[in-house]
Amino acid sequence: MALSAKSVHSSNPENTQLQPHNKIDIHGVLRSSCLNCTECPQFVSIPGHVLCAYCGCPPARHGKADPGGVDGSSVGVPPLVPVDRKRGRDRDMSADSVGRVGRVLTDSEWDSEQDSEGGSDSEETSSGVSSFASNRGARRQRRRWRPSWQVTAPPPRVSRLLEVEPVGREVQLEHSWNELDTSPNIYVKPEDPLTFHRNPVYQTSDAIRGKCGSEGDGYSCGLHVWAVHWPSASRGTHPVVGVATRDCHLTEPGYKRLVGSTGTSWGWCLKTMKVYHDSRKFRHGVPYPRDIDEKLKVPDTFYMILDMDRGTLAFQVNNDFLGVAFSGLRGEELFPIVSAVWGHCEVSLTYVGCHQFERERSLA
Secondary structure, eight states: OOOOGGGTSOSOTTOOOOOGGGGBOTTSOBEEEESSSSOOSSOOOOTTOOSOTTTOOOGGGEEEOOTTSSOSOOOSOOOOOOOOOOOOOOOOGGGGOTTTTTOOOOHHHHHHHHHHHTTGGGSSSOOOOOSTTTTTTOOOOOOOSSOGGGOOOOOHHHHHHHHSOOOOHHHHHHTSEEEEEEOTTEEEOTTOTTEEEEOOOTTEEEEEEEOOTTTOSOBOSSEEEEEEEOOGGGOOSOOEEEEEOTTSOSEEESSOOOTTSSTTEEEEETTTTEEEOSSTTTTTOEESSTTOOTTOOOOSEEEEEEETTTTEEEEEETTEEEEEEEOOOTTOOBEEEEEEOSTTOEEEEEEEEEEOOHHHHHHO
């Protein structure tokens, strides 16, 4: 049975955060993660349905959550009844999107944004409720992506590419999601072709490949940069972004890291902060970036950098180059790819531009 996105999210179609009432079962009990399948991070209710819209398990299989939003370990919590009260202004997720001509927040903007959000990153999924009331008078701590001494400047070619004006809309569409090369559970939004939407289907992992310009043969040369926008509240347990050949499967049963599980795909899991590939070195995941902090979380928007001249895949957050995630990719014909398990998640892929050496341009 198809479920409407309107029944889960607010009236703003770009806001993918769960609302408080979507975490309450039919008995009025606030529920948290599933104790049965262990793959569901948050109970999701749909009006007129009893089972969880994420994993399909009954509400009783999910833990009772603390009304304060700490965790789901508390016992004997009374049923939560929604109360009409004045709340702070909800934050529009679209403000973070790089869809605004490929722009990513600067370091100073990222710091101020983290301050304004308070402690919203402390939960697995955001409730979408303003933290103004709960944080009133509380001391807010400044948080950065990484300490300044860990920040690494990007390579000169990448820096020059990010300093110039982004490519036009027509070029962006030629290097974004391919509506003809996707899982049946994923579709590209007609009103925003740079963004895909995943339908809430139980126990499946789904992926979508991107295009490669007008030719569509896969990237085999040049430096290519994309800005990826994936709201942290809608990533779920296995959010993976990376590259793959045309042979990589786009849907499989169960919840898994689809990208990076085969020899034809290379992926970075935003949940475990590890890179995966079906090889002896990467099969069980390698921490990325190397000097990872366990409290570090990838922001909503970041860069993916594919350098087919050197055969490497890397990622960057703001002005922090995270290092090479994979090497040895020369000779492959690769496409950008994302695999997801969270229902109603939406991911935007915005092409920033490319750089090719003069010799390659003349051959082309």
